[in-house]
Amino acid sequence: MSAGGAEAKEAPKYTKKDFESDQDVRWCPGCGDYAILSAVQKAMPDLGIPKEDIVFVSGIGCSSRFPYYMNTYGFHTIHGRAPAIATGLRLARPDLKVFVVTGDGDGLSIGGNHMLHVLRRNVNVTILLFNNRIYGLTKGQYSPTSELGKVTKSTPVGSADRPVNPLAFALGCGATFVGRTVDRNIPHMEEMLKRAARHRGAAFVEILQNCNVYNDLAWNVMYDKEQKLQYELRLEHGKPLLFGPQDDRRAVIMDGVRPKVVTAKDVPASALWVHDESNVNAAKLLADLFAPDFPVPIGVLAAVAGPVYEEIMLDQEQKAISERGPGDIAKLLTSGDTWRIS
Amino acid sequence: MSEIAAPAKGKSLKELDRAVVRFAGDSGDGMQLTGEQFTTESAWAGNDIATLPNFPAEIRAPAGTLFGVSSFQLQFGSQRVYTPGDRLDCLVAMNPAALKVHLRDLKPGGLLVVNTAAFDKRNLDKAGYAANPLEESTLAERYRLHKVDMTGLTYEAVKDLPLGTKEKDRTKNFFALGLVSWIYTRPLEPTLEWITKKFVKNPSIAEANTRVLKAGHAYGETAEIFAEHYTVEAAEMAPGLYRAMTGNRALAWGILAAAERSKVPVVYGAYPITPASDILHELALHKRFRVRTIQAEDEIAAITAAIGAAFGGAIGVTGSSGPGIALKGEAIGLAVTAELPLVIFDIQRGGPSTGLPTKTEQADLMQAMYGRNSESPVVVLAPATPGDCFYVAYEAVRIATKYMVPVMVLSDGFLANGSEPWLIPDPQTLPPIEIGFRTEKEGFFPYLRDPATLARPWVRPGTPGLEHRIGGIEKQDVTGNISYDPDNHDHMVRTRAEKVRRVAQEIPPTTINGPATGDLLVVGWGGTYGAITAAVERAQTEGRAVASIHLRYLNPLPPDLGHILREYRKVLVPEINSGQLVRVLRAEYLVDAVGFNRVRGLPLASEEILEAITQLVEGHV
Numbered sequence: 025m026s027a028g029g030a031e032a033k034e035a036p037k038y039t040k041k042d043f044e045s046d047q048d049v050r051w052c053p054g055c056g057d058y059a060i061l062s063a064v065q066k067a068m069p070d071l072g073i074p075k076e077d078i079v080f081v082s083g084i085g086c087s088s089r090f091p092y093y094m095n096t097y098g099f100h101t102i103h104g105r106a107p108a109i110a111t112g113l114r115l116a117r118p119d120l121k122v123f124v125v126t127g128d129g130d131g132l133s134i135g136g137n138h139m140l141h142v143l144r145r146n147v148n149v150t151i152l153l154f155n156n157r158i159y160g161l162t163k164g165q166y167s168p169t170s171e172l173g174k175v176t177k178s179t180p181v182g183s184a185d186r187p188v189n190p191l192a193f194a195l196g197c198g199a200t201f202v203g204r205t206v207d208r209n210i211p212h213m214e215e216m217l218k219r220a221a222r223h224r225g226a227a228f229v230e231i232l233q234n235c236n237v238y239n240d241l242a243w244n245v246m247y248d249k250e251q252k253l254q255y256e257l258r259l260e261h262g263k264p265l266l267f268g269p270q271d272d273r274r275a276v277i278m279d280g281v282r283p284k285v286v287t288a289k290d291v292p293a294s295a296l297w298v299h300d301e302s303n304v305n306a307a308k309l310l311a312d313l314f315a316p317d318f319p320v321p322i323g324v325l326a327a328v329a330g331p332v333y334e335e336i337m338l339d340q341e342q343k344a345i346s347e348r349g350p351g352d353i354a355k356l357l358t359s360g361d362t363w364r365i366s
Numbered sequence: 367m368s369e370i371a372a373p374a375k376g377k378s379l380k381e382l383d384r385a386v387v388r389f390a391g392d393s394g395d396g397m398q399l400t401g402e403q404f405t406t407e408s409a410w411a412g413n414d415i416a417t418l419p420n421f422p423a424e425i426r427a428p429a430g431t432l433f434g435v436s437s438f439q440l441q442f443g444s445q446r447v448y449t450p451g452d453r454l455d456c457l458v459a460m461n462p463a464a465l466k467v468h469l470r471d472l473k474p475g476g477l478l479v480v481n482t483a484a485f486d487k488r489n490l491d492k493a494g495y496a497a498n499p500l501e502e503s504t505l506a507e508r509y510r511l512h513k514v515d516m517t518g519l520t521y522e523a524v525k526d527l528p529l530g531t532k533e534k535d536r537t538k539n540f541f542a543l544g545l546v547s548w549i550y551t552r553p554l555e556p557t558l559e560w561i562t563k564k565f566v567k568n569p570s571i572a573e574a575n576t577r578v579l580k581a582g583h584a585y586g587e588t589a590e591i592f593a594e595h596y597t598v599e600a601a602e603m604a605p606g607l608y609r610a611m612t613g614n615r616a617l618a619w620g621i622l623a624a625a626e627r628s629k630v631p632v633v634y635g636a637y638p639i640t641p642a643s644d645i646l647h648e649l650a651l652h653k654r655f656r657v658r659t660i661q662a663e664d665e666i667a668a669i670t671a672a673i674g675a676a677f678g679g680a681i682g683v684t685g686s687s688g689p690g691i692a693l694k695g696e697a698i699g700l701a702v703t704a705e706l707p708l709v710i711f712d713i714q715r716g717g718p719s720t721g722l723p724t725k726t727e728q729a730d731l732m733q734a735m736y737g738r739n740s741e742s743p744v745v746v747l748a749p750a751t752p753g754d755c756f757y758v759a760y761e762a763v764r765i766a767t768k769y770m771v772p773v774m775v776l777s778d779g780f781l782a783n784g785s786e787p788w789l790i791p792d793p794q795t796l797p798p799i800e801i802g803f804r805t806e807k808e809g810f811f812p813y814l815r816d817p818a819t820l821a822r823p824w825v826r827p828g829t830p831g832l833e834h835r836i837g838g839i840e841k842q843d844v845t846g847n848i849s850y851d852p853d854n855h856d857h858m859v860r861t862r863a864e865k866v867r868r869v870a871q872e873i874p875p876t877t878i879n880g881p882a883t884g885d886l887l888v889v890g891w892g893g894t895y896g897a898i899t900a901a902v903e904r905a906q907t908e909g910r911a912v913a914s915i916h917l918r919y920l921n922p923l924p925p926d927l928g929h930i931l932r933e934y935r936k937v938l939v940p941e942i943n944s945g946q947l948v949r950v951l952r953a954e955y956l957v958d959a960v961g962f963n964r965v966r967g968l969p970l971a972s973e974e975i976l977e978a979i980t981q982l983v984e985g986h987v
């Protein structure tokens with residue numbers, strides 16, 4: 025039961041419009057969230073899930089307004105807690121397809137603990153983490169993914185804390201699906217969303233997102249045409265890690281136990297690092313690669329099968345019921361040591 | 367159930383109407399088990415019972431120390447027993463530390479049974495005794511002192527069994543149990559049965575415990591130092607089938623009953639915390655009732671998982687103690703504004719902060735009522751006895767789902783671990799829990815309201831055509847759309863409060879224990895029920911015009927309460943806090959209620975409440 029009984033029902037033929045709610049979208053003009061919303065709404069019909077079986081859960085932050093704009097069930101909750109809300113929801117309703125929408129502050133700062141546990145439990149939810157490296161809704165403080173030395177209102181002479189890497193964090197938590205995509209690449213986003221949504225277990229997707237008001241072009245390496253050409257590494261299962269312009273193709277290879285960038289034509293095909301989504305250890309190395317020393321990988325870093333929390337829990341329940349019958353409170357009350365007074 | 371007890375040869379058998387016994391020893395001495403078994407024996411004897419386990423917060427407190435002492439007290443009687451008793455008729459002290467800590471509670475002339483073997487130099491030092499008190503005359507003058515070498519007699523009984531010294535030593539609590547069982551003419555059968563069941567895989571240990579239990583019993587019968595023993599007749603209790611019930615188990619079973627009756631699965635989210643963890647342990651045993659337990663990563667995840675489940679159309683329940691409830695505050699607010707049903711158990715303990723984790727207190731009333739940001743009302747209920755926890759948990763689910771509100775249940779450490787003989791109810795007699803999920807598309811809005819309860823519709827995701835979004839941001843009434851409109855906010859604040867107020871429709875007329883008008887009304891709530899009732903009944907037999915009421919509904923308060931309060935000259939409110947309900951009553955009803963407050967981590971004693979009653983009636987305060 026990957027998305028649970030949801031797949032049993034025949035979903036009508038939807039279009040993007042079917043997933044647009046009647047609420048006015050209230051992000052700042054130019055915010056990357058618009059593109060993500062559009063990509064999600066576009067990807068939805070292809071999932072083939074009746075929209076009444078879909079729930080979007082979010083915490084607090086700009087990204088967390090997301091559920092209001094989806095014409096599905098939605099729950100906009102409290103700061104950082106969406107993964108825990110979603111866990112309870114899945115345990116109550118394994119037949120629903122549950123998405124968690126969060127951001128770098130919501131998901132990795134105040135909700136970091138819940139993110140750890142939803143991933144390690146491998147609850148069947150699709151987690152979209154919009155990473156803009158800033159607190160937007162509270163008007164521009166540095167976030168747990170901001171670079172060291174970040175000058176913001178709360179850090180006038182630069183932040184003193186090192187950033188967390190969301191992908192490395194997710195893999196460290198034992199996530200069974202980890203991917204990255206970019207808000208300015210709608211087709212890639214759609215593809216990632218669909219892959220993640222179809223994964224059985226917790227799927228974690230980092231979406232590099234632009235906050236044009238408080239942290240414009242934080243991901244310029246993925247936006248600027250020239251830089252993107254130089255640094256974007258498209259991960260594809262079974263394909264070697266090659267990137268860069270056609271006339272200057274480069275490769276990431278393993279030099280001993282370290283990744284290294286080399287000119288592609290200088291190494292034999294047998295020495296290339298071929299991407300394998302089932303190799304979580306390799307994914308952990310990929311998670312740490314970033315410009316300027318390395319390319320920026322986008323795509324699916326890891327996708328492996330793992331036991332799903334709520335499936336185990338519900339199997340235990342089914343087993344108990346099939347072996348001993350459903351609970352009977354009258355029987356329970358009179359079980360064990362009792363005595364009669366007449 | 368009780369047989370007519372014949373006196374042992376050469377010994378006189380006296381009839382008592384009640385007795386208070388406390389077993390005290392090292393944490394490792396098995397005092398809790400001893401007490402529980404003695405309770406079961408007394409239940410077999412048909413007595414009414416109240417118990418008070420008391421143990422250190424440390425899991426393995428250093429042996430022989432004062433803070434490592436663990437005890438179990440019970441009162442059993444041939445009449446209604448309301449409390450575990452204030453002063454002891456019998457104290458069993460397994461070591462010097464136990465004697466030192468507990469002696470002051472023993473009545474003058476009370477029975478004092480000590481294990482002499484433990485009174486060596488090391489243990490005396492640890493307990494801070496300069497000289498061995500057993501060798502001084504004061505103890506024997508003040509109490510009926512029985513010095514018994516329990517350790518030696520235990521070894522003697524099991525000397526030929528293939529067990530190590532440690533294993534042999536660990537059976538000595540059964541010697542004490544056997545001896546006290548003889549003193550009070552308790553049947554040994556339930557303990558013998560328990561031993562057989564418990565040690566089915568270890569016949570040597572079973573044999574050792576059996577022998578030692580019998581040896582203790584035989585010692586009482588033959589040793590000359592015991593000239594008399596006692597019997598306590600069966601109590602006149604309502605006829606029916608009984609079982610021993612602790613508060614935590616009763617809460618868990620109340621939830622099971624609600625799950626069965628409503629046919630809706632339960633998600634129970636909890637993070638381990640004393641003294642609430644046993645609810646999680648108990649519920650985890652009963653998967654067949656479709657109760658799904660999450661041991662969450664923290665208190666916040668525990669409650670938010672329950673809220674997520676409620677959003678999904680399950681009964682969401684979370685349980686904790688005061689420190690955990692503090693962490694859950696923001697999430698409770700979410701359930702208030704999302705208007706989702708939620709049940710929250712708070713098993714109160716001594717605080718603030720970590721406080722006294724294993725001790726009882728009633729100081730979370732204000733937290734339950736007001737301990738959240740902004741206007742965030744919830745329904746607050748409090749059980750009065752361990753068995754009452756069953757009904758209150760069930761009622762909490764009924765109200766939460768009927769009114770779409772969070773309901774907080776205030777139990778406490780005393781109710782949680784204490785047990786009483788509980789008349790097993792017929793579950794069919796419980797009020798129905800009727801949950802009607804909305805499926806009708808026509809005219810649907812997420813915040814449409816039922817005219818009687820003001821509840822909004824509960825919709826299970828998966829229902830076609832009813833897709834909607836809710837959340838923590840203020841929303842327009844009826845449509846549920848985000849709204850920052852000032853008048854709408856004012857309206858919603860009032861509506862959420864009114865919804866809780868309307869729960870008053872559910873409250874039955876208040877039971878008054880005593881005259882409907884008089885000199886003094888004692889108002890209590892929660893676990894002090896027994897102590898207050900015992901004190902008030904004593905005052906009544908002394909001829910005073912005193913009555914008591916015990917509030918199960920704390921928010922909203924019973925509709926007839928204001929009227930009742932005005933029928934008495936004075937109002938006394940005993941609480942294990944610095945005066946919380948008394949403030950509420952004074953604020954709500956402008957009545958000059960007086961508090962009686964002790965915050966010692968222990969249940970209130972009926973004696974001290976009686977004294978407060980006497981003083982107030984006689985006008986000393």
Ligand code: SF4
Pocket residue numbers: 050051052054055056057086156160161234235236237238
């Ligand atoms: S503050 Fe930044 S992230 Fe938030 S809506 Fe505006 S642009 Fe988007």
